[in-house]
Structures are given as structure tokens and as C-alpha cells.
Amino acid sequence: MADLFEPLAFTRGKPMKNRFMLAPLTNSQSHPDGKMSDDEFNWLTYRATGGFGMVMSCAAHVQRIGQGFPGQLGVFGDEHLAGLTRLAAEIKARGALSSVQLHHAGIRSPEALTGERPVGPSDFAETNARALTTTEVEALIEDFIAAAVRCEKAGFEGVELHGAHGYILCAFLSSETNQRTDRFGGSLENRSRIVFDIIKGIRARTGKDFQLGLRLSPERFGIKLAEALQVAEQVMTSGDIDYLDMSLWDVFKAPVETDFAHKPLIDWFAALPRGNTKLGVAGKIMSAEACRKVLAHGADFSLIGRGAILHHDFPLCVKADADFKTIALPVTRDYLRSERLGPAFIEYMNTWKGFVVQDEAAETAAE
Numbered sequence: 016m017a018d019l020f021e022p023l024a025f026t027r028g029k030p031m032k033n034r035f036m037l038a039p040l041t042n043s044q045s046h047p048d049g050k051m052s053d054d055e056f057n058w059l060t061y062r063a064t065g066g067f068g069m070v071m072s073c074a075a076h077v078q079r080i081g082q083g084f085p086g087q088l089g090v091f092g093d094e095h096l097a098g099l100t101r102l103a104a105e106i107k108a109r110g111a112l113s114s115v116q117l118h119h120a121g122i123r124s125p126e127a128l129t130g131e132r133p134v135g136p137s138d139f140a141e142t143n144a145r146a147l148t149t150t151e152v153e154a155l156i157e158d159f160i161a162a163a164v165r166c167e168k169a170g171f172e173g174v175e176l177h178g179a180h181g182y183i184l185c186a187f188l189s190s191e192t193n194q195r196t197d198r199f200g201g202s203l204e205n206r207s208r209i210v211f212d213i214i215k216g217i218r219a220r221t222g223k224d225f226q227l228g229l230r231l232s233p234e235r236f237g238i239k240l241a242e243a244l245q246v247a248e249q250v251m252t253s254g255d256i257d258y259l260d261m262s263l264w265d266v267f268k269a270p271v272e273t274d275f276a277h278k279p280l281i282d283w284f285a286a287l288p289r290g291n292t293k294l295g296v297a298g299k300i301m302s303a304e305a306c307r308k309v310l311a312h313g314a315d316f317s318l319i320g321r322g323a324i325l326h327h328d329f330p331l332c333v334k335a336d337a338d339f340k341t342i343a344l345p346v347t348r349d350y351l352r353s354e355r356l357g358p359a360f361i362e363y364m365n366t367w368k369g370f371v372v373q374d375e376a377a378e379t380a381a382e
Contacts, residue, residue: 018310019303020334023068025257026291028172028224031068031112034310035330036260038297038320039071039116039175039230041084042360049076049089051098054357059102061355063109065328068316070111072102074118074177077162078155080131081183083120086359090115090162096169103170114228115166116175117159121183122192135186136193136200149197155183156209160216163227173226176213179262181236184210188246191237207246214255228295230260233270233280240272240283247284251292259289260318263298266309285313302340303333324364327354345372 022030037059044055055073063070075090076082082089089095099115106113122135122144133144134151147155163174178184186192187209193200199208210229217227229250233243251259261284269276275283281296296309297318309317322329325341332339342350348371351361365371 019306019330023293023316025226025293026254027257028226029112031316032110033066033068033330034306034316035067035333036069036295036316036318037062037067037071037323038318039073039177040320040324041087041363042073042356043084043086043363044357044359045086045088047086049079049082049087049091049095051088051095051102052086052357054359055088056098056102056105057355058357058360060105060109061327062323063106063111063113065323065326066330066334067111067319067323068330069114069172070106071114071116071175074116074182075162076118076120077158078119080129080134081119081121081124082129083118083124083182085128090117090165091158093165096165099166099169099171103166107170107172112172112226113170114173114175114226115162115171116177116230117162117166118177119155119159119183121181121186123181135183136195136206139186139192146195149199152197152199152209156212156216159213160220163217163225164220167221167225172224173228173257174217175228175230175260176210177230178210179230179232184213185232185236185238188231188242189237190239190242203242203245207249210246210250211253214250214253218255226257227255228258228260229256230262232262232264233284234264234272240270240275244283244287248287248289251287251289251294254290254292256292258293258295258315259284260295260297262318263296266296266298266300266305267312268298279312281309281312281314303337306333324351324356325354344369346370347372 020033024030075088122139124133135144137146263280267279293315295316296314300317
């Protein structure tokens with residue numbers, strides 16, 4: 016148990032006080048213009064009170080056209096600075112490191128939400144997305160970098176790049192969704208160029224203590240595990256990021272590709288050379304036992320998603336009870352309100368099958 020509560024030092028900036036990071040979670044609580052709402056502020060700062068070593072925001076879009084969800088936090092303009100500054104200061108005051116996840120939904124950006132065709136590395140008929148020009152790709156790189164600079168100005172300890180789940184950086188990495196013929200398409204080196212160019216730009220334009228993470232996913236959306244492993248190793252051994260966040264859907268599941276199915280996904284990434292870069296994993300980590308198992312398999316920390324929705328003090332619960340498991344589902348709306356989820360977040364969670372009690376009579380019985 017001691018390892019879970021030992022500090023974790025990064026190459027840059029302050030150490031994380033334990034091995035629990037709040038996963039970046041969509042919650043649809045911000046204002047339509049992307050400005051911070053009190054509901055989002057309360058949800059995030061309550062997790063800092065609850066003992067998380069780092070509190071990361073939901074995916075925050077770096078271009079207006081890159082919005083992926085209603086009520087998404089924005090980081091694409093200085094009009095967002097006041098809310099971001101308030102959030103960073105309060106997370107720090109409550110004893111956690113702070114980070115913003117930088118995001119662009121790309122081909123998954125709903126046209127009905129933004130009023131414009133979504134964009135991506137190539138045309139994508141399924142969502143009516145159009146290919147970015149080379150000049151537009153260069154502008155996108157700049158907007159990711161500028162968003163990181165904005166977050167540093169607001170007082171955050173760092174940012175994480177969202178390179179997973181089919182969003183724009185992931186779509187560039189995928190040979191299925193990236194059919195470009197310029198320097199951002201073709202070989203894996205070219206398809207990953209956008210990620211490495213953003214990383215280099217953030218490193219050049221932020222301070223020496225500013226922390227930088229990257230989220231990748233190894234499956235789905237045209238991502239091949241062998242290529243995910245190659246990118247993961249390259250970025251970790253480069254020394255340019257402080258941590259790699261692998262979103263594995265289920266941390267201990269076997270890979271879907273039969274050539275790799277003889278050991279869990281986590282083991283493939285934990286075995287990679289990583290230099291001083293720290294490795295975190297996310298995916299159905301819902302108990303103290305699972306957290307210990309993550310470290311036993313060679314990762315440095317856990318990212319807690321659903322467990323943090325259900326328990327703002329998930330780390331403290333683990334510390335108090337070696338056999339801790341999250342509360343059984345479904346839970347009532349009143350329970351979620353007590354965990355500082357606002358109305359929009361509760362309704363979003365209601366779209367997750369089996370998460371929220373579905374009718375008033377059942378809710379009363381559950382209470």
C-alpha cells in the first residue's frame with residue numbers, strides 16, 4: 016500500500032503527492048462560449064479536496080471549430096483566462112497539481128454543434144469532415160501551443176495533449192483516417208509529426224518547470240498496437256514529456272490484435288523504455304486492489320475516471336481501506352449531486368447505461 020502514497024517526481028515542476036491522477040472527464044458543464052462555470056469549478060476543486068495528486072480538466076478545445084461536446088470548456092481565447100486562473104489557483108490551494116487537457120475533436124466534432132463542417136487530416140464521409148490544408152495544419156499546431164502558453168499564464172502546472180479516441184491528433188496518427196500526401200501523411204513518422212511538432216513548440220515557449228503529458232489510445236479508430244507502441248516509446252525516450260497517459264478502456268484487458276493477445280495491454284506499454292518519463296494508465300480502475308495491481312504491472316500511477324465521479328475522495332478511501340471498492344451502480348441523482356456534479360453532468364451520466372437510477376420510484380427505493 017505504501018507505494019500508492021509515495022510522491023512521484025516528474026522531470027519538470029513539482030512532484031505529484033501520490034499515484035492518483037484525476038482522469039480528464041467530459042462533463043458538459045461549461046458555458047456555451049467555453050467559459051468556466053461554477054458547476055465545473057466545483058466539480059474539479061472538490062476532487063482536489065479529495066486527495067488527488069493531480070487534477071486534470073475535461074478536454075478543453077483549442078479552436079472554436081474543434082468543439083466536441085455541448086458545454087465544453089474552452090481554451091482557445093484570452094476570454095477564457097479569468098475562469099482558468101480562478102480554477103488553477105483553487106486547485107493549488109487545495110493541495111493538488113493542476114493540468115488542462117488540450118483537445119480538438121477533429122472529424123468527431125458535430126457539425127450541428129459548431130455550425131461548420133468538421134475538419135481532420137483527410138476527408139471523412141461518415142461525419143462530412145473535410146481535409147485540412149497544410150497551412151491549416153500549421154495553424155492548428157500553433158493553436159495547441161498557444162493554448163498551452165495560455166494555461167501557463169493562468170497558473171496551471173501543466174497541460175496534456177489529447178492524442179486518443181479518434182480526435183484530431185489520433186486521426187492524424189491513424190493510417191485509416193490519414194490519407195495525406197504532404198509531410199503530415201504517409202509514413203508513421205509523417206503521421207506523428209503533428210504531435211511531435213506541438214510538443215517541441217510547447218517546450219520552446221513555456222517555462223522550464225511547465226509539465227507536459229500526452230494521452231494515447233492503442234486500439235480502435237484505426238490505431239494499430241505496433242504503431243502505438245512505437246510512438247509511445249519515441250515520445251517517452253525523447254525526454255520532452257513528463258508523463259504518458261495510456262487510455263486502455265480496461266487496464267488489464269488483452270489486446271484485440273491476436274499477435275499481441277498473450278498478455279494484457281498494460282504490460283506492453285510498461286515494458287517499453289521510458290527514460291525519466293512516467294507512465295500512467297486509465298480504464299476501469301475502480302478499487303484499491305486495481306490501483307495496487309497497476310503499480311505491480313509496472314505503471315507509475317493510475318488515472319481515475321468513473322471512480323472519481325462516484326467518490327471525490329477516491330484516494331483517501333483507498334488510503335483508509337485496503338479493500339475499498341466503489342459504490343455499486345446505479346446511483347441516484349441525489350448521490351451525484353452530493354459529489355458536486357451539476358445538472359448537466361448528471362444528465363450526461365444518465366446517458367451511460369446503468370449508471371443512474373432511471374425512475375423516481377426506483378430512486379426512492381435505492382435511497
